[in-house]
Amino acid sequence: MIIGTGSTTLELAKLLSIKSGFKIFTDSLPVASLLIQSENQVFLFGGELRNKSSSVCGGWTVAMINQIHVDFCFLGTDGFSNSNGPSSPSSSDAYIDQVIIAHSEQRFILADYSKFTRKSLYKICDWCEVTGLITNQSVDTQLVEQVTKQTKVITC
DSSP states (O other): OEEOSSHHHHHHHHHHTTOEEEEEEESBHHHHHHHTTSEEEEEEOOSEEETTTTEEESHHHHHHHTTOOEEEEEEEOSBOTTSSSOEESOHHHHHHHHHHHHTEEEEEEEOOGGGGSOOOSEEOOOGGGSSEEEEOTTSOHHHHHHHHTTSEEEEO
16 A cells, blocks of 8 residues: 555554554655554655655656555545645645556545645545545535545545
């Protein structure tokens, strides 16, 4: 699987750190740092370090992602109230996420309730390109219904 950058994806990494036997790729330094102590095989993509998201980006990152194809990816978003899909404030992060999506069988966006009403600049993909959106139960049901028209929404 590939785990992308963001605070919500870091929460997934915390859950996976108590599991074992997974091959986990990431462009996130915090995710890699957390999982290094786990019983999983962890791969950190190389590339230029991006301070704002504590991630890697650029041509080296893309070249490494292009060498693999995974069963699952879990990506974050900064918001999507102004878009018909998840988005990011960084064009480089959005591009890396697009490449990850292209190399994943099942694609999940992780987003808490606050992302339903937040705007962000660069669209990552359309909702129809993802397997589903995973969110928490605190989200307004009307907002969930809008996204459910375009992709599966899983509330936890």
